[in-house]
Amino acid sequence: MDKRKKLAEVDRRLARAFGTPTRRPGGDPLDLLIGTILSQNTSDLNRDRAYAELRKRFPRWEDVLAAPVEEIAQAIRGAGLHQQRAARIKAILKRLAEERGELSLDFLSHLPKEEAERWLLSLPGVGRKTAYIVLLFGFGWPFFPVDTHIARVTRRLGLVGEREEPHRALAPLVPRGREIELHLNLIRLGREICQARRPRCQACPLPDLCSYALSKLDPALVANPEVCYLEPLRKSSPKEAK
Ligand code: SF4
Numbered sequence: 001m002d003k004r005k006k007l008a009e010v011d012r013r014l015a016r017a018f019g020t021p022t023r024r025p026g027g028d029p030l031d032l033l034i035g036t037i038l039s040q041n042t043s044d045l046n047r048d049r050a051y052a053e054l055r056k057r058f059p060r061w062e063d064v065l066a067a068p069v070e071e072i073a074q075a076i077r078g079a080g081l082h083q084q085r086a087a088r089i090k091a092i093l094k095r096l097a098e099e100r101g102e103l104s105l106d107f108l109s110h111l112p113k114e115e116a117e118r119w120l121l122s123l124p125g126v127g128r129k130t131a132y133i134v135l136l137f138g139f140g141w142p143f144f145p146v147d148t149h150i151a152r153v154t155r156r157l158g159l160v161g162e163r164e165e166p167h168r169a170l171a172p173l174v175p176r177g178r179e180i181e182l183h184l185n186l187i188r189l190g191r192e193i194c195q196a197r198r199p200r201c202q203a204c205p206l207p208d209l210c211s212y213a214l215s216k217l218d219p220a221l222v223a224n225p226e227v228c229y230l231e232p233l234r235k236s237s238p239k240e241a242k
């Protein structure tokens with residue numbers, strides 16, 4: 001199947017299985033950027049705690065900018081790599097203050113999308129995933145962030161080759177306007193069903209679309225996913241996507 005059609009079908013089936021995600025990142029783009037930097041390589045819980053402590057000790061970003069790196073690091077130590085993250089956060093705030101005269105990312109909304117992307121990618125510690133989260137959830141632009149779950153699931157589905165960079169491979173395939181829902185539903189699939197060590201293909205709505213499942217499972221079962229896979233999934237109580 002053509003990869004674009006396959007991803008559209010994946011989107012359709014996940015939307016049917018999981019519904020529309022109600023919890024999604026959002027809010028001020030600078031808050032989102034700092035929160036996403038804190039979320040790199042740590043759990044949502046650790047990120048939330050570190051972010052809450054940072055905002056408690058330094059209610060305004062101006063307060064963070066004025067603080068020594070060591071104090072910022074103390075506030076976010078729950079997220080791990082706190083010295084490195086503190087230095088990066090302070091460097092980003094310093095650059096904003098020097099270049100823009102205010103601690104805000106709102107100016108990005110006036111730039112062409114590609115220029116906004118380049119600006120974010122030029123910041124220390126900001127890769128494609130972090131930049132695209134800000135551009136998608138902070139500005140509503142059609143970027144598609146790929147985290148570890150999405151990378152794993154889309155490789156298994158055969159949408160991303162082993163040597164391909166997932167952001168580049170998936171960007172032309174994602175149905176326009178479906179970026180947020182598809183991103184959140186793929187993460188939910190990765191967390192709840194297509195786990196790294198033992199994917200639960202028998203609870204997955206996608207086996208007949210999936211290169212991994214087609215190579216491992218009984219072809220007779222894979223051929224009839226509506227009966228064999230969707231029913232158990234529908235009966236389980238869906239958790240809200242994070
Ligand atoms: S069929 Fe299995 S390997 Fe493929 S996406 Fe579903 S859970 Fe993952």
